Structures are given as structure tokens and as C-alpha cells.
Amino acid sequence: MDHKAGDKLYVDFAGQKLSITDKDTGEIITVEVFVAILGASRLTYVEAVSSQQKEDFITACENTLHYIGGVPDAIVPDNLKAAVTKSSRFEPTLNETFSDFADHYGTTILPARAFRPRDKALVEGAVKIMYTRIYAPLRKVVYHSLKDLNEAIRVVLEEHNNRFLQGRNYSRRQQFDEIEREVLNPLPVLRYELKKQFHATVMKNGYVCLGPDKHYYSVPYRFIGRKIKLLYSSSSVEAFYHYERIAMHKRTRGLYLYTTEKDHLASTHQFVADWSKDKFLGWASSIHEDVRLYIHNIFDRKQHPEQAYKSCLGILGFSRKVGNERLIMACRRGLHYGVYNYKTIHMILEKKMDQYEESLFADELPMPSHDNIRGEDYYK
Template identity: 90%
Template sequence: MSKIRKILRMYHHGRSIMSIAAQTDASRNTVKKYLTAFKDSGFAFDEVNALNDKELEDLFGKSKEKAPSGMMLSMLRCFPHVDKELKRVGVNRQILWKEYYKEFPDGYKYSQFCFYFNQWKARVNPVMHIDHKAGDKLYVDFAGQKMSITDKETGEIIEVEIFVAILGASQLTYVEAVMSQQKEDFVTACEHTLQYIGGVPDAIVPDNLKAAVTKSSRFEPTLNETFEDFADHYGTTILPARAYRPRDKALVEGAVRIMYTRIYAPLRKAIFHSLKELNEAIRVELELHNNLLLQGRNYSRRQQFEEIERHVLAPLPVLSYELKKQFHATVMKNGHVCLGPDKHYYSVPYRFIGKKIKLLYSSASVEAFYHYERIAMHKRTRGAHLYTTEDDHMASAHQFVTDWSKDKFLGWAASIHEDVRLYIHNIFDRKRHAEQAYKSCLGILGFSRKVGNERLILACRRGLSYGIYNYNTINMILEKNMDQYEDSLFAGELPMPDHDNIRGEDYYK
């Protein structure tokens, strides 16, 4: 084709046939044949030079005894524009053919237009045809165009995402409106899809959105941990489409385009005040779509699914997937770890004190993991600043606390004084589990060795009068020598200082 372009360019510049033949290393008859075909086409040099190599072959190639007509060339020049416009929302071949036919009234009819466009498309952009096996893949994606709901009170229009899923073999389709493309909404929509089709395919093929793929890669993409856990629960595999390769999920891309016509268009004038209302309306249109006969066939997507695909899907598990979130925290010295979102404390075995662990929590449970091993599991409790403790976890393996108990500390305190015993008893009463008070009691009773029993008794007496029961209170009393205050001073009977600015009671008589 480059030689043909060179021949036409030299002829356009006024070179003779002999000169052109010598410069291009071609015979004079060959040059004459190409120039004759060029003159018969009726096009200017600039127009022919703008054609691509395949279009030049159609005009000058050896396989063509007759050069294509001007009508053919006019249509070929339209195809790049047609290919580009087909990517727009709501545009189809019928619309573009009407535009072409309006410009060229003597042009090709619709069926020929589509036939030649398919041939052109196959030449300039060849693709591999994929035969989908029953029960093999479920393709999932979000539509590019959003739908909306309207707040009944404020009138605010809220845009929502549209999730689309389609089975490869039967083309049974599922559509659902969700609030966002976040993993919680994405995983929930995938679960609703499996419940809708009543089974589990061998693989789920998502796009490279963050809810499914944390890091995309041509060879080994990193899956989102939650989505991977979802797939493990249902016994399926995640096969992400390659980044920037829409053909890997062409089926769901086509389903999205159909949904614009079958769901978006019928509902475009309706107003919905909640996600539930919108999804109910979508389900009605979706059933019509799945029960509509396929073009050129005497069966629908639903019929095809029931006949060839339903029985090959794996059964759904007994329990639905419970969406889990994760939180990383360090085990405290009392053998508990804090779940940050709830500010609630859960016990783990003592040997993990000081270790950084991962908490996986759902609406009902909290699981603690260390190096991929589950070390504890609790029922989720949302009370802030409270403790959930399992007795087996608190039975420490450390030798220096194996003989600690509530009775031991109370006996130790009673040997000092009854006020000390009462203060220690109140500390235990305010803890959900006795072991949570051990270190506080150990620190308080340890003051008997540092400051003596007398000061400790007075400090505990002061603490009882405050009604505050913890180690920090006793420590503050001793540090500030508050245990040495006179009882009358502490009770509020402070002496009046002598000062010139103080008028005294006689001033007001």
C-alpha cells in the first residue's frame, strides 16, 4: 500500500509514467492500472490518500477485479465516525444508519450497512469470539449512567449507582440500585445476585474497581480482602478483568447498554422517594427483560437459564455472607483489646499481650486474629468503655499472677485495716471481671511498704469520702499529703484568715 501511495503522490506532483515506474521499481502497466483505478474512482488525491491501508486495498488490490464504487467509499469513510458514536449512551446502529441515509439517499439499506460495518470492524479491530459455558462465569459491573431518588421532605435529588450482573451462558441479568460503589454496597449487591439466580457460578468477573481489586495487575491483581472473603464463603473464584481491556467483560458492557433502553428509559419520568421503591420498579422491568424473547430466537433469557444453566450452578450455602470490617489494635496489659469504632474491650489469651492483632467484626460477632490464626471470638457488644471477658482468656499463664484472686486481695487489705478492705472491695464491685481490678489493688496495697500502713489507712479513708475508687486517687492523696489534713479542715471548717480587706460580720449590721 505504501507503493501505491507513492505512485499516486508522484502522479499528483506531475511526474511521468516512465519516471514513476523507474522510481517505484514497478512496470509501466502496473502504474497505468493504479492510475486508471484512481481516475475511475472520481475522488481527489487528498481524499484517496486519507484512506487507510485496507480501504486502499479495496480500491487497488489485486483481489479486486473492479474498484469499489463511490457509494462504497462514501460509506467506508463514515465507519470511523460510526464506531466512535456507538460508544455514546443511547446511540445504536439504527440511529447512525438513519443519519447516513439522510446524507446519502442513494446509499446502502440498513442490513447492508450493518453487514459491511461488521466486516470493516473485524478488519480494523479484530476480536476473539468467546463461547460461554453454562455455570462458568458471572460478569458484574456498575453502569456509567446513574439513576436518582428524591428526598420526600427536602426535595433533594440523590444520585444512586446501578449494579448490573449477567450470566455468561444464559445471559440472565440482574440489576439493583445501590447508594455507592463502596465495598459494602458492592458485596451486598453481589450477594443479592446469587440469591436471585439461586446458585453460585464457578467464577465472578468484576471490573478493576477498588471494591473488588485493591491493586490491578496484568498477571496477578491484588483482590480486596472483603470481596475475597465473600468469594470463599460462597465457594467461587474471583477473576478480575484486565485493566483497560473492556472486551474481557464485553457481555456485561452490552447488558449495561441494553439496560439503558429496557430500564432507564421506561423509568425516566418516574419519581422515587427511596432506594426500596426504585428497586421494586427496576425488578418489574428486569423481569420483562429476562422474559423477552431473544432476537432471532424463540426463547428468552429466563427460559435459557432454566434449561441449561440453573442445574449446573453450585448450591447456595445455608448461611448468608456476613459483611465484615477489620480493625488493627494492640493487646493491652490487662489482656484486652479495644475495638475502636465501639470503644468496647474484648479479651484475648494472655500470651498475646503487647502483640498487634487484627479484629474482623460484623454486626453480630468480633473475631481476633494473630498471624492468620483466630485466637478469640466474641459476640459483638456496642457498649462504650465496657469489657467483654472470657474466663479462659483471663487465666494467665504468667507465674506471678497464678495465685491472684479477689479473696486474696481482700484478706491482704483486711490485715491492714477495715477501711482499706472496704476501699478494695469497692474497686472489685465496679469491675465486670475480678481480674480487671488485680493491678489496681496490687498498686494500692503496695503503698503499705512505701509509706506505711498508717498513711495508707488515712488515704483510703479520704478516698472513701470522695467516692472515687481507683489507684490514681490513692496515689494523688499520698503525693499531695492530703492524708495529713486535719479532719475539720477536710470537712470544710476552714479558719477565717485575718486581713484588712475582709470587712467581717459587724460591717453588715
């Protein structure tokens, strides 16, 4: 095959494994060996990892990109589960996390066809070479950690990449520096953050709970009752519904706390979320100073401001029902009585006591006119 410079990076796991020895127990632990090779220059990368699971596979792919110092146009993996969730001759289904990793680095995933060894012949050939040039010298030494093993792998790997290709007067490293280094796409500023998945149902209040943290995040209210998927990393939480990202938050680990994006709330919920003492006092001031003073006295008589919110909302709401003038007079009479609550203002307005003459604010209320009541002249 004719390989274009900067086009493809082939990745695979070696069939044979290496091992490390537990220093305390003497247990021999087998480890997987990840191999990657660039198509044009044949520059090779090798790393020992704990398993073929998604986390180890993606980390190894990322380390490869940083080893070569750039990003190829495509990565060609085998049909392992960490890369492909469902193989297909025509359109394989990629693992979502691996696909997200590719998006982060601006590359494409092109899985090798199942049962088509020629699609990955280059990396399989590299694996066979690794058995003699890397495995053989490493098996003479006992390693007690993956870190020690990978440091030893890096030494013999550099020897391999700097060795002249058979029948040629240049090495893989020289060929890479000459034809491939400059055509690779640049690495992003930040490394990829591995994401985990969690499925949850949006609660009636418009929040969804990230189970591992027991923390609640808001999503647009139209998704209430829907089953959504959360993709979370060490720094962010993303919510998806039918492959559409509907919300993104900075990850917070406070137990049983709420992280809210105001735009996610319904209009009525947004209004409630904005409630505060200053908001109600400002609303009252826009009507009249007497109304502001009455509202202020309500807050002063509550241990917690939230205890007064509904009372203040009800009182200020009268401005739309009866008009500002009647509400001002009602608050004046309420200030005179020295009783500060919603029921007092409601009674004053209902009984139309706000319409009494100003003189009625005196300590003595006037005697109402009635046939059964004798006036002062009756006793003269």
C-alpha cells in the first residue's frame, strides 16, 4: 500500500503479553502491550497498559500522539470493543468515548474491516518486529511497576526507531523528521479528559442527579421526565438527549447541592429563582415609599427572608388588581395599625377601608351610621 505522509496511524494490541512482578507478594501480573505505527514513515510507538479496556486504550492512543508530536488525519484501530461497539462491513458503530477523543484531537476513526488482515498489515508487521527487538531484551529483567516497564520500553523503542531500515541508509526517525513531522496536524492545547457515562431521568423540578456525586444539575425544562445520558469528566458534566447535547456544566462535587443555568428554567421558575429581599423592596419602592416601608417591616419581623417572600408577592400583586393608589392607601392604614402581613392588607382592600378619609387615621374610628345606634344628641 502507498501511504500518504500524515494520513494514518495504525494501532493494535500485541497478541503476546509482558508482565510485572508485585514487589510485596511476588505475584506475576500480565499486562497488555499497545503498538502504534505511522503509515508513511513507519515511526513506531509501544506502551504497556493494564488492560484493553477503553480507558487504557484511549490513554495509550493519546500518549502516541504526544510521542509523535502531532495528529494524523485518521486513526485505524482493530475492531476491539474499546474502539468499535458494533462492527460492520460498511458502517461500524464507534465507541462514543473514543469518537469524542477523536473529535477533541481533530482526527477521524477508520476501523479496519473485520477479517481483513491486509487493512492492518502494517501494525501487525510492527508487532512481530516488537517481539524480537523489545520483548526479548525486556524479559531478561524483572519489573515491579508499569512505570518501570514503560521506561525500559522507551529505551529499546528509541533504538528501534533510530535503527536503519533494512536495505536502506535511513531510519524510521529520520524518515519521520523528513517527510511526516511537518504535515501532521498540531496538538490541541489541552489533553483529552476521559469521560464516563451515567443515565438518569430529569426530575419534575428540571434537574437531573449525577449519581456518583449525588449532585443536581439543571437541564432545559422541556426535557422533564425524559431519560437522558450524562457524560462527565473531572471538570465538566454534559447532558445528552438522542445524541443532542442539551446542557453543559462545570462539575461540582457538593453532596445534594444544585447547579443551575438560569436559561434552563421555565419562566415562572426563573421568576422564583430571582426572589430576594432587595428585589421585593425595589418593586415596592417603584410604587411608593409607604409601600416600601410596609414591605420592609414585614421582612424585619421574620427570622429568615424567605418566610416573607410569599406575603410580599401577594401584597405587591394587589397593584395589578386594584391599582397603585389603593395599595398605597392600604399600606398607609396598615402602617397606622402596626400590623404587618398579607391578611391585613387583604382585609383593608376587601372592606374598602383604604377609601376612608385621612381623618380616620386618628386613634378613634368614627361611629358608623345605623338606625339602631343612638347618637350623642339622644342623651341631652
